[in-house]
Structure formats: C-alpha cells, structure tokens
Amino acid sequence: MRKWHELTSVEIDELIQAGFETALLPFGSIEQHGKHLCVSYDTLIAERLCEDIGITLEKSFLLPTIPFGLSDHHDEFKGTLTFSYKTIESLFDDLITSLEKNGLKSLIIINGHGGNYPFLKKYFEQKKTTLKVFHDAEEQYIFKAQLMDSNLTRSELGLHGGLYETSMALYTHPKMVRTEFMNYQNKYTEMHSIQDILSNGLKKYYAEGIIGEPKNSNIELGKAFYDYLTSFYLKELHDQK
Numbered sequence: 189m190r191k192w193h194e195l196t197s198v199e200i201d202e203l204i205q206a207g208f209e210t211a212l213l214p215f216g217s218i219e220q221h222g223k224h225l226c227v228s229y230d231t232l233i234a235e236r237l238c239e240d241i242g243i244t245l246e247k248s249f250l251l252p253t254i255p256f257g258l259s260d261h262h263d264e265f266k267g268t269l270t271f272s273y274k275t276i277e278s279l280f281d282d283l284i285t286s287l288e289k290n291g292l293k294s295l296i297i298i299n300g301h302g303g304n305y306p307f308l309k310k311y312f313e314q315k316k317t318t319l320k321v322f323h324d325a326e327e328q329y330i331f332k333a334q335l336m337d338s339n340l341t342r343s344e345l346g347l348h349g350g351l352y353e354t355s356m357a358l359y360t361h362p363k364m365v366r367t368e369f370m371n372y373q374n375k376y377t378e379m380h381s382i383q384d385i386l387s388n389g390l391k392k393y394y395a396e397g398i399i400g401e402p403k404n405s406n407i408e409l410g411k412a413f414y415d416y417l418t419s420f421y422l423k424e425l426h427d428q429k
C-alpha cells in the first residue's frame with residue numbers, strides 16, 4: 189500500500205499504469221466521547237484499520253483521511269465538529285469524480301463512526317459511479333465486533349465510549365484515554381433506539397455523553413475486539429477478489 193499524499197504526481201501516474209487501482213479511504217468523526225476519550229477516536233481507529241488492512245492488499249493506495257463525519261447528535265457537547273449531510277454528500281461526489289478521473293477502479297471505505305452508516309447506505313444506494321465501492325454500512329463491523337465470543341452482554345459492552353470502544357482505544361491509542369476518568373455509572377439499557385438518539389441528540393438520554401460503562405476497560409479485551417474487527421474486513425475483502 190502506498191500513501192497517496194506522500195507521492196508525486198508522476199509517481200502516482202506510474203503506479204496506476206502498473207496496476208494500482210484500489211484506494212482505501214479512512215472516514216471518521218470529531219465528536220465528544222465523554223470525559224475519558226478524545227474527540228478524534230473514530231478517525232484514529234479508521235486510519236489504524238486502513239493501515240493494517242492495507243498491508244495485505246496488493247497494489248493499493250491509502251487516501252488522506254476524511255476526519256469529520258455526521259455528528260449532529262453530539263453537538264450539544266463541546267468539542268464536536270460536525271458536517272451536515274449535504275456537505276458530506278458534496279465531498280463524496282467531488283472525491284469520487286477525482287478518483288474516476290485518475291483512473292482508479294475501486295474504493296474501499298473504512299468507517300470508524302456509527303453515525304456515518306446511515307449516510308453511507310443511502311448515498312451508495314443512489315450514487316452512480318464507475319468505481320467498485322466497498323463499505324460495511326449493512327454489516328456495521330464496528331458494532332458487530334462487539335459480539336465476539338465473550339460472556340459480555342450488550343449492555344456491558346456499551347455503544348459510545350463504553351467498555352468496547354474504550355478497551356479498543358487502550359489497545360490502539362492509549363495516550364487518547366484518560367484512565368482516571370473512566371469510572372462512570374451509566375449502563376446502556378437499549379431503552380432508546382439508535383434512531384431516537386440520532387433524531388433527538390444524545391444528551392437527552394445520556395447526559396454524560398457516553399452509552400455504557402468504560403470502567404473495566406482493558407488492553408487485552410481491546411486487542412481481542414480489534415483482531416475481530418480486522419478479521420471481518422480481511423475476510424470480506426479477500427472474498428471479493
């Protein structure tokens with residue numbers, strides 16, 4: 189895998205002529221993750237996944253990251269920087285046109301933020317492009333990896349800033365976790381649907397900005413989740429070949 193933004197125009201041209209036709213795109217968000225996790229974690233995890241997945245993909249480029257996502261439902265908390273649906277839609281329209289003009293054939297989108305899934309699903313159902321596009325909006329791997337063979341319930345795993353995400357952050361980006369602030373009493377109950385949260389904002393239901401309890405998060409669990417997550421992508425991308 190070669191990093192697009194570290195190459196010259198001539199080098200990119202030569203690589204494309206040599207059969208480099210796939211681009212990986214990390215897509216994240218900048219949004220509050222409670223008092224213990226940094227605002228960019230969804231972006232950092234998308235980048236980390238792209239780097240680890242990209243190693244196994246021959247003749248591929250890593251594109252610069254889209255660091256912002258759809259985080260309206262977090263905008264009552266400081267630190268959230270969100271793009272509107274319209275802005276993200278225009279951004280993808282323009283990026284896809286550019287990739288087509290460069291002669292690329294396929295685009296793999298690795299998404300680190302749950303709130304981006306409804307966009308990806310709707311957008312690519314309608315979008316006409318010559319690119320073959322992979323994204324996991326149907327499968328939602330970042331949530332699916334929670335359900336690996338552990339004895340933990342969904343409520344223990346949590347959704348946003350909970351045990352699952354915080355453990356993974358401790359494994360992939362330990363400096364981004366304030367371990368002294370992990371001690372919440374805030375169990376995830378599934379009383380409110382994701383759609384309720386997306387429509388009405390998180391603060392209405394979860395005043396502290398997280399869904400779940402990160403207090404027992406640890407690196408070993410984080411590694412197990414992360415390995416599960418990468419294995420979903422690697423299997424899917426290899427099956428597609």
Ligand SMILES: [Zn+2]
Binds near residue numbers: 221229230300348349
């Ligand atoms: Zn997150």
